Amino acid sequence: xxxxxVIGLQSTDREGLLAVLGEVSHPASPKYGQHLSKxxxxxxxxxxxxxxxxxxxxxxxHNITPVATSPSRESWRxxxxxxxxxxxxxxxxxxxxxxxxxxxxxxxxxxxxxxxxEDYVRFIYPTTQFHSPMRRHGPVFEVAASxxxxxxxxxxxxxxxxxxxxxxxxxxxxYHIPASPATAAGNEIAVSAFGSEVANKTDLRLFLREERPDxxxxxxxxxxIDAGNLVGVGTSEANLDTxxxxxxxxxxxxxxxxxxxxxxxxxxxxxxxIDHLLQEDSxxxxxxxxxxxxxxxxxxxxxxEVVRRVCHQDTAVxxxxxxxxxxxxxxxxxxxxxxxxxxSSGDGGVAGGSFDPDPHCDSGSFVPGFxxxxxxxxxxxxxxxxxxxxxxxxxxGGFSNIFPRPAWQDSAxxxxxxxxxxxxxxxxxxxxxxxxxxAFPDVAVQGTGYAVYVAGKAGLARGTSASAPxxxxxxxxxxxxxxxxxKSMLGWVNPLFYYAAEEEGRHGGLRVLNDVxxxxxxxxxxxxxxxxxxxxxxxGLGTPDYEKLRNLVMGY
Numbered sequence: 001x002x003x004x005x006v007i008g009l010q011s012t013d014r015e016g017l018l019a020v021l022g023e024v025s026h027p028a029s030p031k032y033g034q035h036l037s038k039x040x041x042x043x044x045x046x047x048x049x050x051x052x053x054x055x056x057x058x059x060x061x062h063n064i065t066p067v068a069t070s071p072s073r074e075s076w077r078x079x080x081x082x083x084x085x086x087x088x089x090x091x092x093x094x095x096x097x098x099x100x101x102x103x104x105x106x107x108x109x110x111x112x113x114x115x116x117x118e119d120y121v122r123f124i125y126p127t128t129q130f131h132s133p134m135r136r137h138g139p140v141f142e143v144a145a146s147x148x149x150x151x152x153x154x155x156x157x158x159x160x161x162x163x164x165x166x167x168x169x170x171x172x173x174x175y176h177i178p179a180s181p182a183t184a185a186g187n188e189i190a191v192s193a194f195g196s197e198v199a200n201k202t203d204l205r206l207f208l209r210e211e212r213p214d215x216x217x218x219x220x221x222x223x224x225i226d227a228g229n230l231v232g233v234g235t236s237e238a239n240l241d242t243x244x245x246x247x248x249x250x251x252x253x254x255x256x257x258x259x260x261x262x263x264x265x266x267x268x269x270x271x272x273x274i275d276h277l278l279q280e281d282s283x284x285x286x287x288x289x290x291x292x293x294x295x296x297x298x299x300x301x302x303x304x305e306v307v308r309r310v311c312h313q314d315t316a317v318x319x320x321x322x323x324x325x326x327x328x329x330x331x332x333x334x335x336x337x338x339x340x341x342x343x344s345s346g347d348g349g350v351a352g353g354s355f356d357p358d359p360h361c362d363s364g365s366f367v368p369g370f371x372x373x374x375x376x377x378x379x380x381x382x383x384x385x386x387x388x389x390x391x392x393x394x395x396x397g398g399f400s401n402i403f404p405r406p407a408w409q410d411s412a413x414x415x416x417x418x419x420x421x422x423x424x425x426x427x428x429x430x431x432x433x434x435x436x437x438x439a440f441p442d443v444a445v446q447g448t449g450y451a452v453y454v455a456g457k458a459g460l461a462r463g464t465s466a467s468a469p470x471x472x473x474x475x476x477x478x479x480x481x482x483x484x485x486x487k488s489m490l491g492w493v494n495p496l497f498y499y500a501a502e503e504e505g506r507h508g509g510l511r512v513l514n515d516v517x518x519x520x521x522x523x524x525x526x527x528x529x530x531x532x533x534x535x536x537x538x539x540g541l542g543t544p545d546y547e548k549l550r551n552l553v554m555g556y
Contacts, residue, residue, distance in 0.1 A: 003085045003093060003106055006271065007066065007076040008122040008326050009047035009055060017044035017329075021336045021376070025492040026408070027499055027556045033488035035338035038281060042072040045333060051120030058117045062088050070275045070330075074122075082106065089113070091127065098130075105130070123322040125267070158386050165460065166450045167211045168247040171470055174386065174446065176547045177477065179214065181251040184483035188253045189476045190277070190284035191220070191241045191469060193228075194269050194291050199242040199256045200234025203453040207243045210458075211451065218246050220254040225276050226269055228258030233455050240452045240461050241290055241469045248473035252480060255284060267293075267323070270371075274330040283334060285479050285489040288342045288472035290465030294352045294367045295324070295401055321402045328374035328403065335492035341377040342472045344464035345369065345441040346396030350432075351523030353396055361524035366398050366433045372440045373400035378493055379440040380468045381539050382447025383516055389543055390531070391519025392447050395464060397529060397537040400437035408495045411502050412535035413439045419532045428526040442494055444516060444539035445470045474544055478553050490553060500552055501541050505534075512552045513542035 011017070023031040052073065059066055062084065066076040082093045091108035098105065111127045162170035172179055193199065201219055208216045220242050224230050238256070245254050257276075259269040277283045331341045346353030352367035361367060372379035382392035399405075405413055417435055420426060445467035452461045479489050490496070500512050516539040521528040529537035 001082045002079055003082050004079045006125045009051055009074050010120055010122050011045040011074050012048055013044045021332055026495045032556055035491055036336045041333050041336055045074050046072040047074050054117050054120050071279050125323055162386055166446050175544055182480035184480045187479050188284040189245055189286040189472055190255045190257055191245050192257045192273055192289045193238045194259045196229055197235045197238040198229050198232045199238035203234040203239050204243055207453045212247050218251055220256050222256040224258045226272050227260035230258055236454050239454050245469045245473050248470055249476045252476040283337050283339050286340045286472050286476050288469050290344045290468050292353050292369050295370050324370055324402050331374055332376040335376050338489040338491040340475050340490055340493055342468050343372050343377050343379055344468040345372045345379045345381040347394045347463045348396055349521035349523035350398050350528045368398045368400050369396050373403050373438050375406045375438050378442050380471045381441035381444040382464045382467045383444050384448040389516050391538040395521050395538050397441050397521055399433045399439050401434050403438040405436055405438055408498045416535050423530050425527045441540040443541055444543050512548040514545055515542045
């Protein structure tokens, strides 16, 4: 049996990269919008030559030649027989069975590294980490029970039909999104999909003829990595994502990236698509993803102290959380390059990322979702209803148990924590979340009743996986306007949005996001977090108003 291992090396200056990312992403900085090149990022994140030499020598002593999969060489990959992996890591790799799904995985309960490389290796994966098979963040798809209605022309008011079915015209009216086509060169939105998901262009054509006849012939480019799937009957997730990206972004070029399971383990796909995009001289200005994991799903069976004790004098490296941190740092690299990285927040309320009848609440704690808890991505929750919008009950949100709360959201979140403590249901929440963790989501968009075509049939879908591509499309349109004025792409938008919210609170003035203050996200036997005025752990800062966002982003 062959085993693929990823060896993560320590970066030369991780903190330096994050400092520069903050400077180019904060509107009060004189360096705002001055994103880095691939070579400039590499100077921060590439491992030291001494570290690379030490790890290469260690592998060579076992007759193993690594392949560097990231442009900065901080991620190495080897594919070896299980016996060779055991010898390399003083491990005992064994096949384990995940009983609920009957899927198998190969892991070890202990491992060790020689002292000569331990200071240079950030993590090795997979070793002691066990996780459930990845679940996408919806959508729940049902064939339409009633005849479809014709598209209603966009007016200043939301069409009445939007009360039971969301279409591009509904979203354009509700969020003041322009229908005029984008024209700027150098713009793009990448839509990622994993596993067997297929985006079907015939279904897209049916959708556009019905809902956006003015751009009926718009389409998307496509590419596959890790033997991803580009052929076959369209599936609900991929079709939803591409139909609403193409249908809302109005000719912003769209690229569908299908990531297969070629590398034995689903988590490799998350690593591979980022390495793939970072290799490009001009990565896409927007990346939207509707998949994720619960933070609890990568936790190993033994903590570091147990592993060290089993392995005597040698050491294991990195906690199980280091895999999250390493991937989060890769999203930071994309942000520094000028990419807005967007993830759906999840569909399990406070109980995790998916519509799961058996949520992972055994510990009594709420279950935050990754990558939404990474500070360098923009997490999108869901709303429903039109006048007013209210929080969708499935909209995942809460607080990370891995990533601390960043300074740029401190003011908004501290205000929310004060409001939560005054909530009548606080007794249900107390002790179930990490109040000092990175809070999510950041924003929200309509998520229920989306008209979508799958296998030639019209249906309705719901979930934050509908919300994320719509928000991504709005960022794509804002990038179009900025590029036409000679400005940079928006890149990492979180500091900008929270800064704007803080300035509104300090000086008053017009909100750039629509506040949502009704609803909750129940789960784990509780009523979940409440939506309140200001930021909240169900809808973030609120839903977007394109015209107000345009005024904001064109001012910097």
